[in-house]
Amino acid sequence: MLIDKLIIGAYIEARSCERFAKVAPYLDEELRKFYISLLRSEARHYQDYLKLAAAIAGGDISDRIKAIGEKEAELIQAPDDMFRFHSGVPTLAANQLTSHGYT
Ligand SMILES: [Fe+2]
Numbered sequence: 001m002l003i004d005k006l007i008i009g010a011y012i013e014a015r016s017c018e019r020f021a022k023v024a025p026y027l028d029e030e031l032r033k034f035y036i037s038l039l040r041s042e043a044r045h046y047q048d049y050l051k052l053a054a055a056i057a058g059g060d061i062s063d064r065i066k067a068i069g070e071k072e073a074e075l076i077q078a079p080d081d082m083f084r085f086h087s088g089v090p091t092l093a094a095n096q097l098t099s100h101g102y103t
Contacts, residue, residue: 003053003061007068010049017042 020039024032054061079095080088 003057004064004068006049006053006056007061007065010046010053010065011068011072013042013046013049017046 017039020035020042024035024039027035050061050065053064057064075088078088079091081091083090
C-alpha cells in the first residue's frame with residue numbers, strides 16, 4: 001500500500017535525522033555544519049513523506065503512523081541475521097549478549 005510505503009520512508013528519513021543529530025556534536029566544526037545541513041534535509045524529507053501520505057489518503061493517517069512505529073520498535077529490538085543500516089540487533093551480537101546474561 002502506497003501510504004504505508006510513504007510512512008515507512010518518513011520513518012527512515014526521521015531516523016537518519018536522529019543519527020545526524022547524535023553524531024554532529026562530536027565532529028569538528030566544518031563536518032558538524034555539514035552534518036547539521038544533512039539533518040535539516042532529512043527533517044524536511046520525513047515531513048514531505050508524511051504530507052504526501054496524508055494528501056493521498058485524504059484524511060488522518062495517525063493510526064497508520066502509530067502502527068508502523070510500533071512495528072519498527074519491534075523490529076529494532078529483534079535479532080536480525082543481516083547487519084544493515086536500518087536493521088535490528090545483529091544475531092551474532094544478540095547471541096553474545098544472551099550468553100553473557102545481558103538479556
Ligand atoms: Fe533523505
